[in-house]
Amino acid sequence: MGFDQYHEPAAELPAETRTFARLCASLTEEAEAIGWYEQRMAVEPDREARAIMHDAQGEEFKHFSMDLEFLLRRTPLWREIAEGILFQDGDIVEHGEESEEEATEGQADRGAPLAGGESLGLGSLRGSDG
Amino acid sequence: MSHLLREHAPITEAGWKLLDSEARERLAPALAARKLVDFAGPHGWEQSASNLGRTDELSGVPEKGVDARQRRVLSLVELRARFSVARSELDDAERGAEDVDLKALDEAAGRIARAENAAVFHGWKKAGIAGIIESAGQERIALGEDCELYPRHAAKAVDALREAGVDGPYGLALGPDAHTRVLETSEHGGYPLLEHLREILGGPIVWAPAVDGGAVMSMRGGDFLYDSGQDISIGYESHDAEAVNLYLEESFTFQVATPEAAVALTS
Numbered sequence: 418m419g420f421d422q423y424h425e426p427a428a429e430l431p432a433e434t435r436t437f438a439r440l441c442a443s444l445t446e447e448a449e450a451i452g453w454y455e456q457r458m459a460v461e462p463d464r465e466a467r468a469i470m471h472d473a474q475g476e477e478f479k480h481f482s483m484d485l486e487f488l489l490r491r492t493p494l495w496r497e498i499a500e501g502i503l504f505q506d507g508d509i510v511e512h513g514e515e516s517e518e519e520a521t522e523g524q525a526d527r528g529a530p531l532a533g534g535e536s537l538g539l540g541s542l543r544g545s546d547g
Numbered sequence: 548m549s550h551l552l553r554e555h556a557p558i559t560e561a562g563w564k565l566l567d568s569e570a571r572e573r574l575a576p577a578l579a580a581r582k583l584v585d586f587a588g589p590h591g592w593e594q595s596a597s598n599l600g601r602t603d604e605l606s607g608v609p610e611k612g613v614d615a616r617q618r619r620v621l622s623l624v625e626l627r628a629r630f631s632v633a634r635s636e637l638d639d640a641e642r643g644a645e646d647v648d649l650k651a652l653d654e655a656a657g658r659i660a661r662a663e664n665a666a667v668f669h670g671w672k673k674a675g676i677a678g679i680i681e682s683a684g685q686e687r688i689a690l691g692e693d694c695e696l697y698p699r700h701a702a703k704a705v706d707a708l709r710e711a712g713v714d715g716p717y718g719l720a721l722g723p724d725a726h727t728r729v730l731e732t733s734e735h736g737g738y739p740l741l742e743h744l745r746e747i748l749g750g751p752i753v754w755a756p757a758v759d760g761g762a763v764m765s766m767r768g769g770d771f772l773y774d775s776g777q778d779i780s781i782g783y784e785s786h787d788a789e790a791v792n793l794y795l796e797e798s799f800t801f802q803v804a805t806p807e808a809a810v811a812l813t814s
Contacts, residue, residue, distance in 0.1 A: 536778040542575060
């Protein structure tokens with residue numbers, strides 16, 4: 418089993434961060450799967466096979482969206498930025514720039530911690546000195 | 548905004564970083580239980596109880612011919628340790644002062660860590676928590692003050708656990724007095740007692756404030772379950788011209804799934 422989602426030693430990471438990293442890895446995998454199904458459907462001549470792939474891709478949409486919602490719930494700044502971009506009409510890049518600026522300035526003004534929520538991130542201390 | 552209301556405190560981003568960092572530094576060495584037990588969560592402030600998978604019969608069903616059972620759960624407890632920080636100290640921190648007085652935060656960290664340790668190791672009846680030491684299923688071992696005998700005690704405890712089919716590695720939690728004696732002691736030939744104990748156990752020796760005596764316990768997993776709602780966080784309560792009133796807060800519960808996976812050490 419691989420542990421590629423961790424870029425730092427897993428034992429040194431708080432439990433919250435490990436969960437966060439797992440869901441980030443899962444989000445990536447779901448996005449990849451969506452792209453793969455898109456390509457397969459584009460070249461598949463059999464209508465019945467394409468229908469199955471279409472159904473499977475729908476599952477990946479669901480998985481991707483659930484992963485994303487989890488991550489946004491755990492990361493207030495990310496959520497705030499996403500709210501300014503997702504499901505909005507108009508220029509995506511413009512919304513992105515504005516949303517990022519407003520969210521990060523507001524966050525800094527409030528002195529709130531960023532990723533990982535507001536806890537001290539202690540979690541399990543197994544593997545720490547003892 | 549979360550219920551911690553941090554946004555309402557007259558504290559800058561740098562000030563919050565200082566407080567969070569100081570709290571982490573003080574808590575990490577003192578939270579002994581988390582170095583030995585399984586930690587699940589944090590599930591968030593909304594989490595109210597842990598599932599026990601158990602039920603009780605429930606009488607008085609409002610319809611004949613229907614049986615009822617009620618789920619048993621373990622409710623989470625909320626711990627809160629209050630402290631104040633002088634606004635002048637926070638101002639000095641902004642100016643780059645390195646010797647900011649955060650003694651009240653340090654003391655609050657000590658209090659909440661000791662409360663958590665005591666609940667996990669000695670139990671907390673009103674909170675429905677059975678502690679590791681109180682519920683340990685193996686024969687108790689008296690530690691005594693002669694710590695040259697500690698390796699023998701540790702070996703006896705490990706043997707008892709193995710005989711009960713409880714695999715290692717094994718960890719040792721020691722109350723402050725016993726832990727200090729271990730650190731201070733070298734055996735014949737100058738070999739540190741701490742190292743000898745580690746070799747016997749295959750796991751860590753943990754300094755456990757608020758623990759009387761100690762415990763040798765398996766760390767194979769699945770035996771001692773700490774369930775975290777909100778992990779320890781700093782929240783804001785109020786402020787005036789002189790000070791900011793804050794608190795350290797967490798919610799959790801704990802259960803011993805395998806009493807025979809620990810040996811209690813009495814002081």
